[in-house]
Amino acid sequence: MEKKPVLSIGIIFKNEIRCLERCLKSLAPLREAANCELVMADTGSDDGSREIAERYADILFDFPWVNDFAAARNAVIDRCSGEWYFSLDADEWLDEDIQEFLWFLNGGGENWDFAFITERNYYSYDTNGNYGTFMPWRLMRLSLGVRYEGAIHEHWASAPKYRNLGLGKTLIHHDGYVCMYGPEGKEKRERNMKLLRKKLEEDPDSLLSRLQMIESGGEEPDYLDQVREAVRLVQKKASGWDTLGPSIFRHAINSGRTLRLPELEEWIHIAEELFLDSYFIRMDAAFNIAAYYWGKENFDACVHWGEIGLRAYEDFRAGKGDIACQLYGSLQTTGPLCEMGLRIVLARGYFEVGREDEALALLGGLDFSVLDPQWTDNFLETMQMVYFRSEREIGPLLADAWEGIRAEKPNREWGEKRRAQFIQTGGKTFTAGYQKTETKDASFRRHVWGMYKALEGRCVLGTAAAILESDSPAEIEELLLTVENWDELPVSALAHAVMVGTAFPVLGRPMRLEELDTLAARLVREREDLSDILKCVTGADFSGSWQSLTWARALVLAAVRAYDWKDGEKGLYLAHVFAKVERAFLVGCYTSEVLREENLLALPAMHRFGWYCAEAFDALEIGDSVEYIRLLRKGLVSCESRKDMVEFLINHTPELQTPPPSPELLELAEKVRAMLAAYSPDDPAVAALKASPAYQKVSYLIESAEPLGGQNAR
Incomplete structure (x- = not known):
């Protein structure tokens, strides 16, 4: 058997x-x-x-x-x-x-x-x-x-x-x-809601059904009505209020924070009074309450609830307290990631109330390999706040964090996500905009990027910080040789390297044209004015230095594309530099046969335009302004996107501008105009006057649509 x-x-x-x-x-x-x-x-x-x-x-x-x-x-x-x-x-x-x-x-x-x-x-x-x-x-x-x-x-x-x-x-x-709240979960949500609403129709005062509606109905139009009614039933002490109430108030508080409900602080006080022994309040809700009070800059309350939450995690991991509350609902923040998040929020609160030692102790106790990208960002912003607003030495802690964040835990992909977020968050502190904001702060002591110097030799941000602190071209050159990914290097460090005279690209480290184009585009986005950098890069002789020429080409092309050609202050300089670099690049890359006007269609559009610009400035140099204009217009036909640049050059090239008329000429023009006004337009005297030498001297002033004295025609 x-x-x-x-x-x-x-x-x-x-x-x-x-x-x-x-x-x-x-x-x-x-x-x-x-x-x-x-x-x-x-x-x-x-x-x-x-x-x-x-x-x-x-x-x-x-x-x-x-x-x-x-x-x-x-x-x-x-x-x-x-x-x-x-x-x-x-x-x-x-x-x-x-x-x-x-x-x-x-x-x-x-x-x-x-x-x-x-x-x-x-x-x-x-x-x-x-x-x-x-x-x-x-x-x-x-x-x-x-x-x-x-x-x-x-x-x-x-x-x-x-x-x-x-x-x-x-x-x-x-x-x-x-998948419950995505498109793939729609069928299940609709099924569940139909069954739950039927249960509520049969027993409207069922706290269990209300809780289940809240847990499953976050996308429902009456979700907040369900939350408020469930809270009312708990306060009324409906059947099951003592066992289901903590979970209901946990959901109410979390929704109140997310949706910025006016009842939130009232619910917090009630939950603290009735259910503070429950993990639903002292752990799940405490996490959100501490974060809420941080955002409200009520740092004492942030610390109070952060400490409640921290003790709750210690008790929960030890199996103490009301562990069986999980029979009546799911605790949402029991994972180690949430605990690390609470520690970061509490550390911020500690710092704000002057408990800096405790803040750093909490941050030092983090398991950085548990963090996700969002909490990696939050941790790093907290560290930056500590560095900016205090004289604390945080280098060792930052170094430990870097090692944990890039650890391949739980797998390589997860470690890479954290590492990328670290680089992105830290990289923002190197930007001109960030540094401008720092110096406006009354508590400004030091630039935040300086904290990353502790990572020199380990991280590209450490390399960037070391470059910014050095004025030695040789030392900077050695640092640039260690860069593995140019996309991650803050371009402010590269700009500094160029400005102090470091040759770039570094000798012995050839770079692809695409890499140089990307770096140049980033520099243009980061800096409002590239004039100083262009002078450093384009002032040398390019003969025999393909890397330098390619880098100069990348910079001027990026600058020309980004420049506001309605602003004439630096436009002429940029146009001359563009023509110079394009001439050198074209002659070095293409045969003389290709660089004939009838064969220019073989070139990319910007190089065709560059050829015409170079030829135009050559014509202008020998005094042929007519040829200058013709060549610029031909260049525009070959590259229509440069219309703003061509219009700028025609309107701002000094050699094309007529000097303003003298006072004597203006006085003569007024006299001639008065004489003309005395006759009918078809009077023979008008024709005779227009044929006179006096009229010929001032005709362009009289016939111009602009008022006298405002003329600057070609």
Whole structure:
């Protein structure tokens, strides 16, 4: 006779092709170590999920969906024959550490009727970021005959009346909530909302149904109405207020902060008075409250709640306090990332109230390899604040942080994301705009970029800081040789290098044209005026130095494209530099045959325009202003995007401008104009006057549409 299974595993599913096999594979160690049966109900799959289930299930049957989760799960229980029943969902998977689970099945559960297990709810599919925890009842002694209740969020309602054990080391992973608020979760949301609204119609005062509506209905138009009504019912002390109230107030506070609700501070005070012993308030809500008060610059309150949260994490990790509150809701901030985030917020609060030693101690105790890009940014901004507003030495802490942030934990991709965010956040402090803001601050002591000097030899920001602190071209050249990624080097460091006379590109480190173009474009975006840099770069002889010429070409092209040609102050200088560099580049790169006007179509548009500009300035130099204008206009035909530059040159080239008329000439023009006004236009005297030498001298003044004295025509 076949031995009765010690464990029946029950699963209901519909169209779970994404995750079903992962779930079933995770059960293999348990099924190999204990006598188990796997019973599965398909409630209407058409995506291939059933074919997967057929390879794993001991019992597989169809159960037509009747909008009732309890009915489906009870149908599974009815087909089970084990001593214990274990419920699992398709979007969950059992952790590989099953020693405690086996202990329970092999006699450890003898004196118990139910067991609840920690479930980890991930907020992203890669499971590397944040998560919350829940402790649902998942193991039941089948002989009790207890049934599931509830069309949605089904549960064993009578479980608290029996002997319950928490399996604290057994873990269920769950990523089914990741998609709930995206397009792929729309069908599930609509299904859930329909069932929950039906429950509320049947019992409007049900705090459990209100809580479930809040947890699942964040996108619903009446979400805030549900939150406010749930708060009202808790204050009214409706049935279950003491067990469900903490989770409800946690959601209310978090929504209040996110949506900037006027009731927020009132809810904070009520939660502190009624539920401060609950992890929903002292951990989940405390995280948001501390951040809220930081934003309000109420730093004493920020510290108060930050310390509450920090103590809560210490107690939670030690298994102290109301751990079983997770039976009534999911704690949302139990992951280490949230704890690191709270430490950063509290450190900011400490610093603001003058407790700098405690702030730095908190920051020094961070596990930097846990941070995500957002908290990496927050940490670094906190460090920058400390450096800017104090004389603290933070170099060693910053160096430790850099090593942890770029660590390949939990994998290489995650470490690279943090590293990239570190470079991006730190790089902003090197910009002219950032430094201009710093010097306007009354508390200004030192530029924030200086803190990155501690990373010299480890990070490109350390290299940039070392360059900015040096005036030695040879020393800077050695530093530039260590740059591995030019896209990450703050261009302010490169500008400084050029201004102090460092040859660039560095000898022995040739660079591609594309790299130089990118650097030049970044320099143009960063600096309002490139005149000084252009003088340094273009003042030398380019013969025999292709790298220098290519760098000069990149700079002038970027400058010409970005320059506001309505501003004439530096335009003529830029145009001359452009023509000079283009002439050198074209002669060096192309044959004389190509550089004939009839063959210029072989060149890129900007080089065609550059050729015409160079020729135009040659013509102007020998006094041929007519040829100068012709060549500029031909250049415009070859590159229409340079219209603003051509118009500028024609209107601002000194050789094309007529000197303003003398007072004597203006006086003569007025006399001639008065004489003309005395006759009819068709009078023969008018024709005779216009033929006179006097009229010819001042005709352009009289016939001009502009007032006398305002003329500056060509």
